[in-house]
Amino acid sequence: MLGEGIIKGMVETAKNFFGSYFSAERLTTVEYPEQRIAPYEAARVFPFLVFDSKNHAGGTDWESGLRCVACQICEKECPPKCIFIEKSKDKKPDALGRLQFYPARFDIDISVCMSCQICVEVCPFEAIKMDTEFELSTEDRFGGLLLDRKQLAKSNQYYHQIHPAEATGVDAKLAAEKIKAHAKVKITDEAKTAAIAGAGA
Amino acid sequence: MSEMQSHSAILADKPQGWNRPAAIEPQNEGELLEVSMGPHHPSTHGVFRMDVALDGERVIRLKPVFGYLHRNHEKLAEGQSYLASMPYTDRLDYICPITNNWAYALAVEKLIGQEVPERAEYLRVILGELTRYQNHASSIGFLIQEMGASGTPLMYAFREREKILDLFEELTGARMMVNYMRFGGCRVDASPGWLDRTRKVVAGLSGFADEFDQLLKSNEILMARTQGVGVLRPELAVNAGVTGPMLRASGVNYDIRKVDGYGIYNRFNFRVPLGDHGDVYDRYMIRMLEMRESIEILNQALREIQPGPVMDPKAKIRGLRPKPGEAYGRIEAPKGELGFYLISDGGPNPYRYRVRPPSLINLTVLEDMCLGVNVADVVLIFGSVDIVLGEVDR
Amino acid sequence: MIDTCDQIFVLLQHWLVSFLPAAWQTAAGVLLSVAAIVCLFPALFALTTVFERKGLARIQNRLGPNRVGPFGFFQPIADGIKSLTKEDIVPLSADAAVHFLAPVLLVVTVFMGFAVLPMGRNMVLVDLDAGLLFYFAMGASSELAVFMAGWSSRNKYSLLGAMRAVAQMISYEVPLLLSSVVVVMITGSLSLTKIVEAQNHYTWGLPHWYIFTPWGFAGFLMYAIATTAETNRSPFDLPEGESELVAGYHTEYSGFKFALFFLGEYVAMFSISGLGTTLFLGGWSAPFSFLTWVPSWIWFFSKLMLSIFVFIWMRGTLPRLRQDQLMNFAWKFVLPMCLLNLMVAGLWRFMGDGWLRWVVCSAILLLAYVGLGLGEMRRQRLGPRSYRYAE
Numbered sequence: 014m015l016g017e018g019i020i021k022g023m024v025e026t027a028k029n030f031f032g033s034y035f036s037a038e039r040l041t042t043v044e045y046p047e048q049r050i051a052p053y054e055a056a057r058v059f060p061f062l063v064f065d066s067k068n069h070a071g072g073t074d075w076e077s078g079l080r081c082v083a084c085q086i087c088e089k090e091c092p093p094k095c096i097f098i099e100k101s102k103d104k105k106p107d108a109l110g111r112l113q114f115y116p117a118r119f120d121i122d123i124s125v126c127m128s129c130q131i132c133v134e135v136c137p138f139e140a141i142k143m144d145t146e147f148e149l150s151t152e153d154r155f156g157g158l159l160l161d162r163k164q165l166a167k168s169n170q171y172y173h174q175i176h177p178a179e180a181t182g183v184d185a186k187l188a189a190e191k192i193k194a195h196a197k198v199k200i201t202d203e204a205k206t207a208a209i210a211g212a213g214a
Numbered sequence: 215m216s217e218m219q220s221h222s223a224i225l226a227d228k229p230q231g232w233n234r235p236a237a238i239e240p241q242n243e244g245e246l247l248e249v250s251m252g253p254h255h256p257s258t259h260g261v262f263r264m265d266v267a268l269d270g271e272r273v274i275r276l277k278p279v280f281g282y283l284h285r286n287h288e289k290l291a292e293g294q295s296y297l298a299s300m301p302y303t304d305r306l307d308y309i310c311p312i313t314n315n316w317a318y319a320l321a322v323e324k325l326i327g328q329e330v331p332e333r334a335e336y337l338r339v340i341l342g343e344l345t346r347y348q349n350h351a352s353s354i355g356f357l358i359q360e361m362g363a364s365g366t367p368l369m370y371a372f373r374e375r376e377k378i379l380d381l382f383e384e385l386t387g388a389r390m391m392v393n394y395m396r397f398g399g400c401r402v403d404a405s406p407g408w409l410d411r412t413r414k415v416v417a418g419l420s421g422f423a424d425e426f427d428q429l430l431k432s433n434e435i436l437m438a439r440t441q442g443v444g445v446l447r448p449e450l451a452v453n454a455g456v457t458g459p460m461l462r463a464s465g466v467n468y469d470i471r472k473v474d475g476y477g478i479y480n481r482f483n484f485r486v487p488l489g490d491h492g493d494v495y496d497r498y499m500i501r502m503l504e505m506r507e508s509i510e511i512l513n514q515a516l517r518e519i520q521p522g523p524v525m526d527p528k529a530k531i532r533g534l535r536p537k538p539g540e541a542y543g544r545i546e547a548p549k550g551e552l553g554f555y556l557i558s559d560g561g562p563n564p565y566r567y568r569v570r571p572p573s574l575i576n577l578t579v580l581e582d583m584c585l586g587v588n589v590a591d592v593v594l595i596f597g598s599v600d601i602v603l604g605e606v607d608r
Numbered sequence: 609m610i611d612t613c614d615q616i617f618v619l620l621q622h623w624l625v626s627f628l629p630a631a632w633q634t635a636a637g638v639l640l641s642v643a644a645i646v647c648l649f650p651a652l653f654a655l656t657t658v659f660e661r662k663g664l665a666r667i668q669n670r671l672g673p674n675r676v677g678p679f680g681f682f683q684p685i686a687d688g689i690k691s692l693t694k695e696d697i698v699p700l701s702a703d704a705a706v707h708f709l710a711p712v713l714l715v716v717t718v719f720m721g722f723a724v725l726p727m728g729r730n731m732v733l734v735d736l737d738a739g740l741l742f743y744f745a746m747g748a749s750s751e752l753a754v755f756m757a758g759w760s761s762r763n764k765y766s767l768l769g770a771m772r773a774v775a776q777m778i779s780y781e782v783p784l785l786l787s788s789v790v791v792v793m794i795t796g797s798l799s800l801t802k803i804v805e806a807q808n809h810y811t812w813g814l815p816h817w818y819i820f821t822p823w824g825f826a827g828f829l830m831y832a833i834a835t836t837a838e839t840n841r842s843p844f845d846l847p848e849g850e851s852e853l854v855a856g857y858h859t860e861y862s863g864f865k866f867a868l869f870f871l872g873e874y875v876a877m878f879s880i881s882g883l884g885t886t887l888f889l890g891g892w893s894a895p896f897s898f899l900t901w902v903p904s905w906i907w908f909f910s911k912l913m914l915s916i917f918v919f920i921w922m923r924g925t926l927p928r929l930r931q932d933q934l935m936n937f938a939w940k941f942v943l944p945m946c947l948l949n950l951m952v953a954g955l956w957r958f959m960g961d962g963w964l965r966w967v968v969c970s971a972i973l974l975l976a977y978v979g980l981g982l983g984e985m986r987r988q989r990l991g992p993r994s995y996r997y998a999e
Contacts, residue, residue, distance in 0.1 A: 015941075015981025018432030019926060025429040026366060026667045026925045033666040041373050042671045053380075055387040055402070090532055092298035129301035129393045134401070135532050143387070271931075362842065362928030369668035435843055435927050437990045467998040485997035495993070503995060590846070590930050 054176055057130050057143035059123045062165045063172050075166040077105065080140035082113040087132035087141055095125035096132065119162035123149065139183050145175050246274060251592070253282050259356070260603030264580075264592065271588050276581040280574075283607040291567035296322055296397070296534045299567065303554075304391040306569060307605040309352060312338075312345040312382075313547040315395035320476060321543030321554035322397045326536045328529060333522040334399035335478045339515045340412065341382070341394070342545075343508040347419060348375040349548035350459075350501040350508075351426070357498060357597040358430065361439055367429060374422050377415050384408055398529025409516065416512045423505050431502070440494040444583045444595035447492065454579045458550025458572055460599060463500045464492035470546035481518070482511045494598040501600075535562055549573050549600055569608055573601035614903040617644070618730050641733045645722050653874045654684035660920050667924040694863035699762060702860065706760035711861070711868035714753035718872050720746040721879040726801050728892045728905030739800040740792065743883060744785060747838070750876060751777045754857055757869070761860035770857035772931055773847035777838055779938045784834035786946035787827040790953045791818055791887045800883075804891035815897075817890035822969040823953040826977070828888040830946050832918075835884060837934065839877045842923040846931050881915035882908070941984055948976050 032039035043050055064078035083100040099118035107113045130143050144167070151157030173180040252263035261282035267275040287306065291299040303318045304311035316338055323330065330338075352375055355368030379389040385408055386392040386401070394401050404412075430436055446456070448464040461468055469486045471479040487503035489496030536558040544553035550572025557566040576599050584592050612619065625637045658681055662672030673680035698707055724739035726732040736742055751774055758770020792798055795806045809816045818824030837844040848856045858869045885891060889911050892904035929937065952969050959965035985991055 015434060015977070015985065018434050018437070022429045022433050022925045023921060025425060026921065029370075029669060030663070030667045030921075033669055039669050040666075040671070041376065041669050044671070053384045053387075055385065056383060057387040086532075090295070090298060092294055092301055127301055128388060128391065130387065131297060131301065131393075358927055362845070363926060364664060364842065364923055366664075366668050366924050369670065373669055429925075432992050433927070434985070434990070435929055437985075437992075438933050438988065439927060439930060441990050442988075469998070472998075487995050487997055489995060490993075499993065499995060588930060588932070 052145045052175075054178060056145050057128055057133075058147045059126055059128065059144055059149070059160075060121060060130075060132055060141050060165070061144040061167045062119065062162060063140055063142055063169055064166050065169050075163070075168070078168075079115060079162070079166060080107070080138050081116050081119065082107065082138055082140070083116040083119075084137070086135050086137065090131050090135045092129060092131065093125050093127055095122040096120070097122075116162060119165060120159055121165060122159050124158040139187060142172055142176070142179075142183075245269070249589075252279075259597065259601065262601075262603055262606070264596070266589065266592065268589055271590075272586055273584050273589060273592060276584045276592065278577060278580055280577075280603070280606050283603045285604075285608065287608040288567050288569060292563055292565070295532070295562050296536075296564065297532055299564075300395070301391065301393045304393055305604055306571070306608060307547065307549060307552070307573070307602045308390060309602055310345045310349045310548050311390055311392050312341045312394060313545060313552060315392065316342060317543055317545045317547065317552045318554050319395035319397055319543075320545060321541050321556050322534075322536070324543050325539060325541035325556050325558055326397065326534070328398045329526055330399050330477075331523050331526060332478070333403075333520060334524045336515050336519040337400050337404055337524060338395065338477055339479070339482070340512060340519070341385075343511045343515070344378050344381065344412075344416075346548045347505050347508045347512075348378045350505045351375060351422075353548075353600040354426070354430075354498055354501055357494075357594070357600075358436070360593050360597045361436070367426065370422070370426065370429070374419065377418070381408070381412055381415060384411070396525060396529070396531060397534065399523070399525035401525075403524045409519065413516050416509065416516065419512075420506065420509050423502065423509070427502065431499075437495065439591075439594065440498060440598075442491070442493055443587060443591050444494045444598060445492050446579060446583055450579060450582060451492070454582075455575045456550070456579055458547070458576065458600075459497055459500045459504060460550070460576050462486065463489035463496040465490055470544060470551055474544070476545060482514050484511050494594055497598045497600075533562065535560060544570070547572060549602070549605065550576055552605075569605075571605040571608060573599070573603075573605040577601055577606060610901045610903075614729055614905075616903070617728070617905065638733070645733065646719065649719070649722065649875050649878055650871060652878060653871055654688070655681075656874055656878075656916055657684050657687065659916070660923075663917065663920040664924045667921070688867070691867040692864055696863045696865065697860075699860050701762045703760040703762070706756050707860075708865075710753050710756035710760060711865045711872065713756065714750055714872035715868055715875070717746050717750040717753065718876045718879060721876075722882070724800055725879065725882045725886060726804050726891055727882075727908050728903065731892075731905060732801055735801055736799065738798045740788060740798045740803075740883075740887075743800075744781075744788075747784075747876075747880070748781060750872070753872070757861070758857035761857075763860055766857050766859045769847050769859070773840060773857055776840070776844065776847065776931070776934060779935055780834045780837035780844075780942075783830050783938060783942040783946045784838060786943070786950065787831040787834065788883075788887055790823055790827045790949055793950070793953050794818070794823075794957065800886050800891075804886055804893065807890040808893040810897035815890055815893055815895060817888065817893070817895075819888045819890075821956070822966065822973050823949055823956055824888055826945065826949045826952070826973045828884070830942055830949065831884055831888065833942055835877075835880045836919070836922065837938070839873060839880060841877070841919050843926040843929050844934055845923075846928055846934065877916065877919065878912060881912050881919075884915060885911040937984075941980055944980060945976060949973070 029039055034040075063080050064075045065080065066078055083098055085098050085100070088094075088096045088098050097118065097120040098116050100114050101117040104112040104114055128143070132141050133143055149158070169180070169184075172183075247268045249266050249268060250263055251266055253261040255262070263279040263282070265275075265277040265279060266273055285305075287302055290302065300315060300318060303314040306314045322328070348371075351371035352368070355365075355371035358367040359365050382392055383389045385404055386394045446460065446464050448461075448466050451461050451464045452466055456464075457468065457470075465488055467486060467488055470476070471484075472486060484507045487500050487507070489500050538558055538560045540555070540557045542553055542555045544551050551570065552572055553570035555566070555568040555570065556564050559565040580596065580599060583595050587595070621637055621640050624640060625633045628636050658673065661683070662680065665672035673683040676682045676686050698704060721743050723733045724736055724742050732739075754777070755770050755774050758766045758768075758773070761767070791803060795803050797803065807815065807817050814820070819828045836842075840847055848858075858866060861869060885908060892908040894900045894902060894904075894907055952972055955972075956965050956969050959968065
């Protein structure tokens with residue numbers, strides 16, 4: 014009968030109209046900024062550099078605790094080339110006690126960054142991770158969106174806050190690496206002492 | 215003013231021997247109205263222009279003009295590594311990033327001869343079918359929006375799409391630009407919690423398809439607007455290289471999931487719906503039916519998925535240097551056959567990187583479908599082709 | 609007490625007018641009523657714009673405007689300020705006088721229709737014996753304003769849009785009138801007050817509204833379709849469709865003049881819904897005899913707002929019809945149904961009281977509706993389809 018399809022359609026919209034007063038399924042608006050949706054753990058926006066507050070170099074500030082050793086792998090792999098790194102001239106000890114370079118300059122242009130997180134994937138030192146903060150608009154159109162290493166450095170505690178499961182995994186991995194490194198040093202030491210003893214004997 | 219030109223000038227650049235169909239003989243010599251529709255559209259398809267020559271209300275000639283969104287994707291890929299092109303493929307057909315990633319990963323895996331673990335294949339199928347569902351729902355929503363239903367079906371489709379995008383965000387970290395596939399599997403494994411949430415979402419999908427049907431399927435106004443409009447004959451479709459729901463709506467049985475059986479698609483039971491008339495209504499209905507078939511595949515995949523690795527441990531992520539050669543990897547993307555053709559010269563960057571964009575190739579038959587119809591229907595026919603400008607222009 | 613509530617506006621008018629000398633009292637009374645109408649309906653228009661946006665939003669699972677004022681009800685004030693402060697652009701080559709007069713003419717003719725609508729017991733501005741005729745005369749005049757707008761803009765697209773709009777309005781005038789003529793036939797009078805009086809009787813608590821009779825129901829349906837087309841509402845709003853090629857007759861208008869067109873369209877919607885209420889839904893009479901204590905003007909305005917909500921509901925659900933399909937529909941479906949309805953109403957009167965006339969008239973109308981509907985769909989080869997799957 015003519016008009017049947019139209020009636021069916023109008024019944025459907027009436028259901029949605031009345032449903033929007035009763036069920037959350039039928040009213041999906043989240044009134045930002047008064048209401049916010051909590052980001053998922055895996056959410057990624059822009060990168061940041063992780064620093065350990067208790068570190069081998071002895072200091073507690075961000076500069077000495079940066080895990081980044083300026084290997085420039087992330088700079089090479091970044092698709093839109095938004096990372097700019099300058100290696101330092103001197104070295105400082107890292108978490109395992111080895112002397113490493115550190116970044117004298119580490120800039121990320123977040124107006125170019127496309128949040129692909131390839132830099133995180135390729136970093137061998139767990140030094141760069143993805144942040145979840147996105148309310149970063151600024152009135153400074155020339156430098157406001159170019160973050161330098163001070164703005165990028167955030168502590169490992171912050172990393173635990175935003176990505177708890179991931180951070181725990183990273184900590185466990187780093188701890189395991191540390192144990193392996195110490196074991197290797199111990200074996201090397203033992204081998205050395207054994208060699209000296211053998212030579213002496 | 216352009217209509218001062220004689221119509222022979224407007225129609226001049228057709229090839230020799232082109233027989234102008236009788237339906238578009240202009241009835242009044244010299245009174246053609248040339249209109250440019252676009253590049254701004256109220257119908258949210260992106261920046262695309264159509265130069266239309268009208269005789270009264272009938273379309274005599276239609277010239278699509280695109281390129282407003284050209285971002286140089288293929289040349290860029292020649293300057294960066296294979297991995298670095300992966301996030302750019304997200305941005306091709308930006309409504310279906312998962313399938314873009316998949317096609318590219320398939321092409322590279324063919325090039326380097328890489329195997330993919332089983333769980334990764336299942337995850338690819340699950341995400342791919344979720345993508346297909348939300349793409350078809352949105353496409354139908356956009357089509358009806360162009361018809362003037364003030365966006366109601368579009369809002370319903372987007373409500374469902376939000377649920378699927380939430381799943382994507384939980385798994386991959388981003389709602390749309392997922393950057394999820396890698397050469398040799400998937401980047402991140404899915405937790406059991408994610409799979410449960412997916413099962414819950416999938417359980418609600420067929421209810422939504424029913425709601426959509428009730429709203430639209432037997433609506434007389436919809437039928438009057440879309441049936442018999444924009445007919446695409448199967449011979450023309452095959453000759454022009456049209457693929458995807460448009461081809462199947464014209465009655466040609468060609469679904470790459472069945473033909474190639476890429477991934478693990480030959481393990482799933484699903485049917486391929488075919489249309490008989492090839493008009494806008496058929497394309498709309500084929501997309502609805504394909505949505506239902508996607509639900510079938512999703513149910514089967516979610517039942518059969520087993521724990522395991524999602525990435526081949528021997529696969530290289532960075533520093534990939536394929537041996538010199540070429541490969542063409544294609545999938546049944548929601549819009550049609552999406553293919554990537556890669557030529558490697560042994561270096562870290564591809565020598566040639568070519569995308570076969572289904573939207574562009576489907577768009578080449580727009581003029582043939584629109585000749586002789588009312589100008590009000592041009593927008594509908596254009597909407598039924600279901601294009602995304604990111605893919606057309608790359 | 610009940611009567612006072614019912615007649616409160618009439619009593620108020622008499623009281624205010626009593627301060628003036630006797631010679632001026634009638635004129636002053638009329639002026640007061642006119643002022644009341646001119647203030648009330650634009651206020652109702654403002655309220656309707658908010659209802660429309662919030663109604664459409666709720667249908668689409670979202671909130672409508674909710675920032676300006678409580679639940680967004682001050683939004684029309686913001687919109688009004690915006691349209692008043694916009695620059696008034698008149699194209700250089702436009703016909704300035706006609707360009708200026710078009711919105712004015714539209715608003716004036718549309719408001720004139722309210723003069724004969726009985727909004728409550730004893731609440732008609734002018735009780736004309738040929739009220740319905742006057743109403744339709746004014747309604748037809750408003751179409752001239754649309755054409756003036758399109759013509760004076762000197763814009764090919766506006767002219768095309770105006771011509772389409774006028775063609776649509778003219779072709780739906782005929783069903784509009786024919787469906788009202790049925791009511792006139794049965795009542796025996798063109799006077800709107802008499803039409804309402806004729807419906808204000810109750811049998812077993814149920815009213816004698818014309819919509820509850822077979823011919824009245826069919827007439828109401830045809831009237832509703834014609835109304836939707838007359839006021840250019842969805843699904844007949846091609847002349848103002850945004851996604852279509854032609855921009856519409858009010859393209860070249862900006863600022864306050866555009867607001868006047870908008871106002872004119874909505875007030876036309878009110879006035880024609882008011883007429884429909886009067887003709888078919890019993891005007892100001894209550895739906896059940898035990899509810900007659902509620903003031904009559906409340907019933908009138910409730911029925912009016914109900915019609916408006918149905919308009920909004922249709923806008924949120926239905927896609928647009930194409931111009932030629934619209935016209936086909938008018939001439940090949942609505943008009944024959946209206947003519948048949950006239951015949952059936954005559955048959956109704958001829959058959960006299962009893963259950964037989966209900967059955968016969970309903971059967972004829974139902975058969976005709978189904979038959980014509982199927983004929984239309986078959987002729988255009990439309991219909992639901994089934995699909996096959998590949999082997």
